[in-house]
Amino acid sequence: MTEPLTTEQQNAAFLADWEVHAGFGAVPGTIGVDRQAGTAPDGEQRRWFAELLESHGFTVRRDAIGNQFGLLELVPGAPYVLTGSHMDSQPTAGRFDGAYGVMASAHACFRVAEELRANPERARFNLAVVNWFNEEGSRFKPSMMGSSVFTGKMPLEAALETTDHAGISVREAMGGLGELGDFAFPEVASYAEIHVQQGRSMEEDGVTIGLVDATWAAHKFEFKVTGEQAHSGSTLMVDRRDALLGAARLVVAARELVDRFEPGALHTACGELNVYPNSPVVVASEVELLLDLRSPSADVIREAHTLLMETVAKVEREDRVQIEIVAEHSWDRNPYPENGVELARSVAEELDLTHDRVMTVAGHDSTNMKDTVPTVMLFVPSVNGVSHNLAEFTRDEDLVAGVDHLTGVVRRLAGGALA
């Protein structure tokens, strides 16, 4: 039996693997990555990650939607403590978002596995690391696809048939990478996830470990604005039905909605907008756009929704376009289980790490998992809260503290906590 690693050696091992991982899909001249779900860089990091897991004695399996698991059976037939996040990224985004959580989970499991191999009587559950497929939803919509299929919230076939802008399906993309399997995951005892905060409150408050206790409420729309194709030079202005004008009014209205509420009470955004025919001398006949409302308060969402629908009606009337809601989904302010928050708090106390309860504005795979199994969701700080940006950055000391903390959480979960 080899000598256990010192904490310093463990941290160095994590940072070394982390550095290697950040090279997959690295964008030259930046510290960020472009590693969308099902692309070649996604496949490369998956192959490397499988080797890493196997080198630590874990068995690698893939389920039918391409979630990648590393399993270690310590207690034959017992349920698994599952921990992970996602390694796919938005186009040109940060190296930390998601990937940090998967790598931290792997190293937390490596450490706990070492402890439990030495002291098998402490293990009540088995250990599993997960790299969820397509959390970002940039290439294939919707987001959180892998964990949605895993938790039965999205049908497998619908996910596999989803296509990207080039018409390539999830089945083709992930099949082509050899990343679709037939593994049926055994019983999950509990789930833990760690992520960089996508905001700057923890950094400002000097908090190292965020105990995530709730998700913001949200209402997301996919609008289709329909006008009429026309010559954009010669057509009289009064004759036009300009879909891009209608869409632009919604983009502006979304921003102006924010000022109707207290600062911080409402976030709005349009991230994606597609124009047809999108040609220099043509009034657009059709524009599709995504528009999101988010708030810690469900009341604010409801009021913003009402105001937005008034704007939609006004734009339809005044700009003579039709605005259709092609799809929408919404969720209320959604708590994480209190016993998970308490467990995380207790581990932070034990490790003497500064900590505080925080909400998450963004969705995570844990948002799906918490509805199904006991769940712990953790944050580490992000410098200036920069997110979905190549320059996203978290300090090594915070990365390492997060792995330490997650290790404490996984240790307790494997010993039976929250069971």
Added chain:
Amino acid sequence: MTEPLTTEQQNAAFLADWEVHAGFGAVPGTIGVDRQAGTAPDGEQRRWFAELLESHGFTVRRDAIGNQFGLLELVPGAPYVLTGSHMDSQPTAGRFDGAYGVMASAHACFRVAEELRANPERARFNLAVVNWFNEEGSRFKPSMMGSSVFTGKMPLEAALETTDHAGISVREAMGGLGELGDFAFPEVASYAEIHVQQGRSMEEDGVTIGLVDATWAAHKFEFKVTGEQAHSGSTLMVDRRDALLGAARLVVAARELVDRFEPGALHTACGELNVYPNSPVVVASEVELLLDLRSPSADVIREAHTLLMETVAKVEREDRVQIEIVAEHSWDRNPYPENGVELARSVAEELDLTHDRVMTVAGHDSTNMKDTVPTVMLFVPSVNGVSHNLAEFTRDEDLVAGVDHLTGVVRRLAGGALA
């Protein structure tokens, strides 16, 4: 020698060929077409058109940018009367825009050729029909590419190296169709073009032949709005620098500019807008958009330009984005030569066709040609002025009247008018 065709037979021949031509790139279930420059349907109609020209004794040649010519030498070594327009279309557009002008020119030349073969002493110049490459500029920018290269306004190499959104160059697209040649066109005596009006004034005024006497003034911008990529849910609103918001404000401002002037004095448009990274949960870092100002009055353009720049500065300041003018070009109100207008008027009188002077808002290949050679530009009416739209429509009686009129113009030009 065969018997000359009656007018009725000539009209029937034109309409029959016209009907065949409208089938190239036809969009099922509509009366429109999708026949962008350098695409397969563009290649198919070119091959058919070459056969049509050859069947009437014309020789087909292509120059280095893919302008397609049909030549008939009647007076050895003499300059050519050139007449034509373009057969490429915007994506999902009308069958008449451009293509009518080429087909009308072909039939006008067939008729005049028949007359001049019978009476060679009346010919002072030779006859040539032209199908200009890429007038629309939708797939390959800028518009009027073929006539710009022909008149020396755009370097050949720059045009050949222009790429579409998929990265395919003009050289590759047109070379692949076998439509690039090395023909050096001989001296041009004069140029004539007929087009459907892209407006509804002639239809409303009951005018069959429009004598185009000027182009509107225009100022066209390609803007790049630069913000900063961020998480569109969690990033604080005050921290955002949203390029799509900045772009949307410009789209709305362009429309609102119109209301600062008399009705009809200013047309504005944004037809193309591209968002990066255009992903659901990402604040856009970069948006490129085209924005046009057009007016019959150069003063109005200047004032609108000033107001637009004030808006640009305000958006930069308030939304914390940068707005760069990547490219711009402008032209003043631009007259067509008066002797050409007078020639067209005289032909309309002779044929007893209602006629009036009109301006063109849109650019045409004749806009290039008129700066180089004596030029006549003609319009026939368009129902409701519907343009760059699958439903664009002009009545057969107007099509036929236009061919009659153009025949009269070409006859006079071939006989030495405007020389």
